[in-house]
Amino acid sequence: MIEGTPLRADARRNRARILDAAEAVFAEFGPRGSTEEVARRAGVAIGTVFRHFPTKDDLLAAIMKQLLTQLVEDADQRDLFDFLTHMVAQAAAKKTVVDLLAGSGVDIRLPAAVNQLEDAVDRLLHKARAAGDVAATVRLPEVMALLAALCQGALHGGWDEQLQTRTLAVIFAGLKRN
Template identity: 80%
Template sequence: MLEGPPLRADAQRNRARILDAAESVFAELGPRGSTEEVARRAGVAIGTVFRHFPTKDALLAAIMKRLLAQLVEEAGKHDLFAFFTHMVAQAAAKKTVVDLLAGSGVDIRLPDAVSHLNEAVGSLLTQAQNAGTVSPRVALPEVMALLVSVCQGALHGGWDTPLQTRTLAVLFTGLHHN
């Protein structure tokens, strides 16, 4: 989707309501979720949905971009370990939307959003290393690989909360500075 001029306040509100409704619809209904249902729940006309998101795939991509932006914002509220825990919970909660995106064939390129997430996690890693809670031998690429791996496990492994907790405990033990 091309970036245009800034949206009017009412258009921004509509866009946010559409994204909120879409997350809910796709989480509940999966691929059966329709843009018509999104419009109904958002309280807007279907034309309004298509003005913001010309296709269902564009809507799914916007959800993912917003999710990544929210994760970057959340990183500022947590330490590294709490952020890992939050990310795994988010992955499990957003499973349906992520699965829809993966199965849609949409080529989602969000380099800016991913770059911001890398920066946020890098900052958390530096803070943890400066506090002496994470080994100085641990580098950002390893942390990102671990983060992606545990989120993939939460997405596809049928993880329940006790398994998430145990898996994160093993991971955190490996990261701790001895």
């Protein structure tokens, strides 16, 4: 695929099916997940997978980019606290893909997607402060640092739903107005 070239409708559908299938395959099989299994589940030929994603690392990076894009879209439907909860849950759910990327040595830099996510969190923070739900002293860098720490926690062992709930409760209490 030539960078910047718009995809035909059928190619966009194939790409979406490949990404969905890849996410499921890697979640199920971890590093043993194969592009052949991705192609089978997506209902496309292996050549179609490689046309869109020349390497497994390209496929993993695309999954992460799609996740960040989806999180930005999700932010518009949520308040700050609900969004932070959702994002931590997504980090836990995508642990396998993140682990695979970390182990691959791929330098995954998605500055545009990360900047969009930061902008979305900033909008949510402004709304929460305006509504009086968050202390006026809370700033974006602190919220992003907390979010990064929460997501890191979700990516490491021992993070279950109860620990997630308790941890979020502590953080939310600290963000709220006194």
